[in-house]
Amino acid sequence: RNIKKLTKSQTLQLEPLIRCEESLLVPSSGIVDAVSFMRSLEGQILDSGNMISYQSLVSKINFDGKIFTLRVLDNNNQETTIKCRNLINSTGLYATDIANKIEGLKKEFVPKTFFAKGNYFSINKDLGIRHLVYPIPNEFSLGIHLTPELDYSVKFGPDFEWIEDRENYKVDINKKKLFINEIMKFLPDLDSDSLNPSYAGIRPIVEKKEKSKRDFIIQTDSIHSIPNLINLYGIESPGLTSSLAIALHVRDLLE
Ligand SMILES: Cc1cc2nc3c(=O)[nH]c(=O)nc-3n(C[C@H](O)[C@H](O)[C@H](O)COP(=O)(O)OP(=O)(O)OC[C@H]3O[C@@H](n4cnc5c(N)ncnc54)[C@H](O)[C@@H]3O)c2cc1C
Structure with missing residues (x-):
């Protein structure tokens, strides 16, 4: 509702750490404590x-x-x-x-x-980011996006991986490089040392079609x-x- 198109400089005013050419602001978006x-x-x-x-x-x-x-x-x-x-x-x-x-x-x-695992990595401090930040979605998911938590720490994810074992919730540390690459596309000043594996979830998917x-x-x-x-x-x-x-x-x- 009330979605607004923002220029690069308008986006920078709202979120100085976020890099993009243009963005869409969705004022009604929010988070809940699940x-x-x-x-x-x-x-x-x-x-x-x-x-x-x-x-x-x-x-x-x-x-x-x-x-x-x-x-x-x-x-x-x-x-x-x-x-x-x-x-x-x-x-x-x-x-x-x-x-x-x-x-x-x-x-x-x-x-x-079918089962698709989604991992999260997080930074356990307040970076001053106050909006959810979504890059352009990819074929199967919304892409690795940024979500500020209720305490303003930030989590990144979920990624998307087809899996067979629906009991394995371990976050694969080897994914850190992939996460850094994806996050740096919109948050170039990321301090990668402070990025830690967080948690994973598994999606039940009935059609292998795009999201x-x-x-x-x-x-x-x-x-x-x-x-x-x-x-x-x-x-x-x-x-x-x-x-x-x-x-x-x-x-x-x-x-
Ligand atoms: C990585 C990831 C990110 C997500 N992000 C979001 C988001 O940002 N926003 C959003 O809206 N949604 C999100 N979701 C989706 C959301 O989590 C799910 O849609 C929701 O949890 C599904 O709820 P459910 O009750 O259908 O299933 P579940 O929460 O899986 O509950 C199923 C229940 O059935 C029980 N059960 C299973 N088998 C049996 C059995 N044989 N006997 C008795 N009980 C059984 C289980 O124990 C469980 O309690 C995300 C999911 C994932 C994996």
Whole structure:
């Protein structure tokens, strides 16, 4: 909203460390504290009398035409059975695996999920940068961009790498050179010694297409014919920003 095109000198006035020929200023952009957001949702769920079951692995799902029966294993491999009328499969990286465990769900409606790792490097000090800075996006992702954190330290990333192992969240230190090259294109005065590996995330991707042509898949019985089952596939970025909107949409689909 209210996007403005800025010249090189206007950009320099706003962000003296950032180099570019021209830029687009998006005044409505911002950041959220994802952990606090999750805690606040958790509080609201519990306050309204609902339950969240942590450390619980859904291992099998039967469907008798009306009721879903879930077999759930705890940390000690103890099994609990849960019966429900509505089932929302929002298991992120595992959505395809879970869908394949639902009795009666035809495999032709279950997309393959590919995995793409994104690493972050960070500088643990305030460089005075107050805006998110995005270079021109590349084919599969937004490119290595700069995000000021709530304490004004800065993180850079994520990069984009197809992977097979969706349990490996280790940041590869050998990527530092690549990060320096990318960051220096828009932040030439980068002090590379202060750049440290930070963390990594893994995206579930259902179509190996360029970023602007990919979308979330929110699949209902109009596709797979199982009533009251909603499967969410490929909920990659901006899945966090869109989470409340997705939740309202899913609720409306079930009503
Ligand atoms: C590198 C990176 C950067 C990102 N940046 C942004 C961003 O800037 N803005 C933004 O909006 N989004 C961003 N995202 C995307 C955002 O993080 C995701 O879209 C969002 O977390 C997806 O939420 P989800 O609930 O669908 O899946 P998840 O958060 O993955 O949750 C799935 C849940 O299902 C559980 N589960 C899985 N299998 C089972 C099972 N068998 N039994 C029981 N439970 C199970 C898991 O334990 C987990 O709790 C980014 C993602 C990555 C990887």
